[in-house]
Amino acid sequence: MKEWTKNQLHRLRIATILNSDKRNQYIIKHQIFREIGENFFFQPRFIPSDPKLIKFHNNVIVTSNVTFVTHDIFHLGLNVLKKGNFFYQAGCIEVMDNVFIGCNSTILSNIKIGPNVIIAAGSVVTKDIPPNTVVAGVPAKIIGTFDEYIEKRKKHNQFYTTDDLWKKFDQEKNNEILS
DSSP: OOOHHHHHHHHHHHOOOSSHHHHHHHHHHHHHHHEOOSEEOOOOOOOOSGGGGGGEOOSSOOOOOEEEEEEEHHHHHHHTSSSSSOEEEEEEEEESSSEEOOOOOEEOSSEEEEEEEEOOTTOOSOOOOSSSSSETTTTTTEEEEHHHHHHHHHTTTOOOOOOHHHHHHHHHHHHHHHH
């Protein structure tokens, strides 16, 4: 079976696995990406068309609806203009150790994400991210350090029940409205 066909069948199968743990196991078992380190979790149901252009190192968490853009196909539009012969553009993405990628983020091609990085939900990563940073926004910009985030989490590190969360929410929102 041709590699392209096999890849497309894997992509289709992954999209149909509803349980994220089972989907993750399938991705690891079938070596969908170029490289996958230890303690890897991939929640999206859709993988890029060129998954072999992506490397994940250890302790990487990719949350729901994250998009990895490994190519652009604008050569099709440029070639219609008859101003030259343009080719398909593709690039690699490498995600180092201890990285969390928040939901609905987009990672463009030719990007290296350093170790100890948090990418906030909805971010668009357009350039390399240095180690030990927290980034957010469109385009993603540094908003803090990984170590600062850990210290902040330590201060608020307790378990809440659903009722506790609603009580806390109501108190905070009522205080905001009264202010």
